[in-house]
Amino acid sequence: MRQASVVIVGAGVLGASVAYHLAARGWRDVLMVDRSDGPGRGSTGVATGGFRAQYGTAINVRLSLLAREKFRRFRDEIGVDPGYLPAGYLWLAVTRAELDILRAALEVQHAEGLHEATEVSVEDIGLLSPAVLRDDVVGGTFCPTDGFIAPLQVLNGYLAAALRAGARVEWRTAVTGLIRDEGGSIVAVETSSGHISTEAVVNAAGAWAAELAEQAGVPLPIAPLRRQIAATVPCSLVPPTTPMTIFAGDGFHFRARDGRVLLLWPTPGVSGKPFDISVDREWIDTVTAMAHRRVPILHTVAIDLACCRAGLYEMSPDRHALLGQAPGCDNLFLINGSSGHGVMHAPALGQLLTEIMSDGAASSLEVSALRPSRFAEGRPNQVSGLL
Ligand SMILES: Cc1cc2nc3c(=O)[nH]c(=O)nc-3n(C[C@H](O)[C@H](O)[C@H](O)COP(=O)(O)OP(=O)(O)OC[C@H]3O[C@@H](n4cnc5c(N)ncnc54)[C@H](O)[C@@H]3O)c2cc1C
Numbered sequence: 458m459r460q461a462s463v464v465i466v467g468a469g470v471l472g473a474s475v476a477y478h479l480a481a482r483g484w485r486d487v488l489m490v491d492r493s494d495g496p497g498r499g500s501t502g503v504a505t506g507g508f509r510a511q512y513g514t515a516i517n518v519r520l521s522l523l524a525r526e527k528f529r530r531f532r533d534e535i536g537v538d539p540g541y542l543p544a545g546y547l548w549l550a551v552t553r554a555e556l557d558i559l560r561a562a563l564e565v566q567h568a569e570g571l572h573e574a575t576e577v578s579v580e581d582i583g584l585l586s587p588a589v590l591r592d593d594v595v596g597g598t599f600c601p602t603d604g605f606i607a608p609l610q611v612l613n614g615y616l617a618a619a620l621r622a623g624a625r626v627e628w629r630t631a632v633t634g635l636i637r638d639e640g641g642s643i644v645a646v647e648t649s650s651g652h653i654s655t656e657a658v659v660n661a662a663g664a665w666a667a668e669l670a671e672q673a674g675v676p677l678p679i680a681p682l683r684r685q686i687a688a689t690v691p692c693s694l695v696p697p698t699t700p701m702t703i704f705a706g707d708g709f710h711f712r713a714r715d716g717r718v719l720l721l722w723p724t725p726g727v728s729g730k731p732f733d734i735s736v737d738r739e740w741i742d743t744v745t746a747m748a749h750r751r752v753p754i755l756h757t758v759a760i761d762l763a764c765c766r767a768g769l770y771e772m773s774p775d776r777h778a779l780l781g782q783a784p785g786c787d788n789l790f791l792i793n794g795s796s797g798h799g800v801m802h803a804p805a806l807g808q809l810l811t812e813i814m815s816d817g818a819a820s821s822l823e824v825s826a827l828r829p830s831r832f833a834e835g836r837p838n839q840v841s842g843l844l
């Protein structure tokens with residue numbers, strides 16, 4: 458039987474970040490296993506690449522601030538450019554109620570030291586993101602240190618750094634069982650290529666995390682949610698330094714990336730097929746119509762159907778990550794449920810889980826708001842709107 462001190466199931470951006478941080482901390486025999494045939498086949502490879510610290514809860518602001526510091530040092534520490542581009546995130550309100558939600562979030566952000574996040578007027582919005590029609594916009598907020606990151610550069614950077622530090626990765630290896638002893642601890646991982654005996658398992662299985670936890674008999678409230686992206690044909694209508702521009706009410710947003718404009722608008726997913734990642738033609742038509750109404754210059758540019766894509770968010774009930782020991786299984790560690798923020802928070806979450814696994818508690822941040830037991834306790838985080 459193969460052996461590892463820890464098996465990390467999932468070599469997406471979160472699994473790779475944990476592997477790097479554990480190996481750099483001196484853990485030996487760190488093994489990542491992933492059933493796909495190479496990096497970026499899960500959600501990480503589809504992510505839009507947004508980075509923001511403009512959240513409505515203190516813990517998410519803190520995670521972003523820790524991650525932002527690590528992105529700024531990423532090239533020195535990891536040896537790869539993470540693509541951090543502080544082009545800003547511009548939130549737009551079209552009703553007073555939406556503006557109130559943005560203002561309440563600003564108070565949280567300022568209390569956490571994110572003073573550069575500010576309220577902006579309709580005139581400011583015209584200067585920051587000139588392509589957007591401001592007819593019905595009543596105000597917004599902007600943070601200039603928010604912006605963009607390059608998901609695959611972050612993932613590949615962490616993978617390479619983890620391997621350099623002594624970790625290993627096995628692709629095309631599906632985990633099919635988590636075997637527990639009489640005391641309840643996991644002692645072995647059953648995979649498509651044989652058993653691996655281990656002292657600990659990290660669940661980094663993204664949108665599939667609940668299925669994996671179920672193999673150990675651990676219920677995990679993580680559900681997949683399809684997110685679709687429409688892409689225009691190459692054009693230079695929106696400069697790449699334009700902020701991510703997002704409507705707080707319905708979540709419609711756009712950004713320029715790789716010489717195209719990406720259009721997003723959240724919808725509920727495919728009824729009865731939660732893991733379906735087909736792109737819905739009707740959705741493309743609707744989001745295109747929304748874009749034409751709100752960003753009129755896009756009328757002149759076609760959608761490139763071949764470049765439209767979809768992937769899965771890994772939703773938790775309160776849209777916050779679950780980090781730490783799984784309730785009822787002391788050597789199963791969770792880094793799940795980032796709910797669409799997993800790339801931007803990967804540097805912070807990987808470091809924090811390493812502290813939990815090495816020292817018994819996180820020291821870089823107080824992370825009790827992310828304890829996995831909060832749902833069973835009936836004390837989830839409170840979120841408002843998209844923030
Ligand atoms: C359209 C879209 C846009 C997004 N935009 C952003 C954004 O702008 N910013 C941001 O921060 N986040 C964004 N996200 C969210 C982000 O992609 C995720 O939060 C993040 O990638 C999660 O990382 P992960 O490593 O947990 O998951 P993944 O990258 O999905 O990796 C999980 C891995 O687990 C493997 N796996 C699962 N089960 C098993 C098993 N039983 N055995 C072996 N391997 C297994 C899978 O093969 C997969 O490779 C977006 C997501 C989508 C879909």
